[in-house]
Amino acid sequence: MLRVVKLLCCLLAVIGAIALSGYRSLFTSQMAQPHASASMVTHEATRIPTRLLIPSIEVNAVVEPVGVLPNNDLATPTGSPWDDVGWYKSGPAPGERGSAVIDGHLDRPGGYSAVFWHLRSVHVGDKVMVIAAQGKTVLFRVTRIVLYPPQDAPLQEIFGNADGIHLNLITCAGDWVPSQSQTTLRLVVYTSLA
């Protein structure tokens, strides 16, 4: 009788916790999110990235092509801003010579996590995979993890390194500065073709 009561109470607690945490968010990242896409030439279909996978931190995200903002900064995803990542479309595609760049949000307004919340936890050697529309997969491995103040970052190295085939991942880090509407740092994870 005592055991039954205990079991019921625990079960109630579990159900309550799940309800409170909003179970939808637990499953969102696993749900396939088909995005409308214009018909693509075969060559484009094999180079344009569509998914980014980082198994060590359980990232499995849709990739949106992004451009630049009027203030010259790299733009961020707009379709699903907190769950998608953005590939800089004016740079090389992942797997082409040079430095492809993908950015993603660290968190969302109110402080809750976004797609790159765990990017700080990757290790050198971790796998990073990019899948193109027709299933072609490119494998990279993490080589360096560096923090920079945004105004003091080596842009040529992050975006313009043509020595080899690289994919560099960017998100925010550090503290939020309300007067600047930005965080104090950026996190750059450098990866190279495996």
Place this chain on the structure above:
Amino acid sequence: MKLKHSLARVGLRLPLALGFLALLLCFGAPALPASAQSAAFVRVIHASPDVGAADVFVDGAKLLSSFQFGSVTGYVQVPPGPHTVQIALVGKGINAAVISQTLAVSAGVAYTVAAVGTNATGLSLQAFVDNNLLAAGMAKVRVYHLSPGLGDVSVSDGNGMVFSGLSYPQASDYASIAAGSYTFDVTATQPSTTLPLSETLQANTVTSVFAVGLFNGIPKMQLVSAQVNGTPGLPQTGSNPYAQPTNSQPLFPWPLSVLALMVIGAGVTSVGADIARKIARVRSHT
């Protein structure tokens, strides 16, 4: 009875402890390395009319073979700090270097290094700091005056003057102009001459126009160009933690849910156990 009582106390405290541990693990971020030393990026242009095809050595190792006059390389990574750069006629070897100079480069900076000069005025390396930050939606352009013996030049793009009063051996500022096709005219007054260059400038790129060669001599004066993708600034990938949460997110972040689960579970289990015990006691007395 005493053992059961102790176990009951552990039963309450353990979930609480685990809950706090879960919180710590979630929010206690591991220390990350401070900003590492980034490479410098250097490209080289051969603008010395009195040096033919050349070999270029950096710190004793050959970087370029048979480097032709008027050619410009792409940017290559160079560790920050001082480096010995030597230029020798092709195949003559490093000991026959006609230019030997120490250049210091800084982390994260892009440079154009020009081999310039004549035998009469002296051969040397001129280093320019480049700014490849893109101008969103526009094309950036810069002119390098590397033609010895030519006075100040002005540059027009067909719509108007872009640069004026550019001396040898200097580089202009960057101008941001609309993407499109242009015919640039590089005009000198001493001696009086104009050289045209037709270029299509893409948006978000940086184009460099180099005036090289000799007005009266060989190699003849000419315009050489190089276009690179501009680099954007870093993105705004953080959010205001004090803002009103948007709709598409959980009521509570999951670490708090874990803690809530622990506390609720422990508390309710404890209360439930008490109730069950009281029921059992009442039953045993009846």
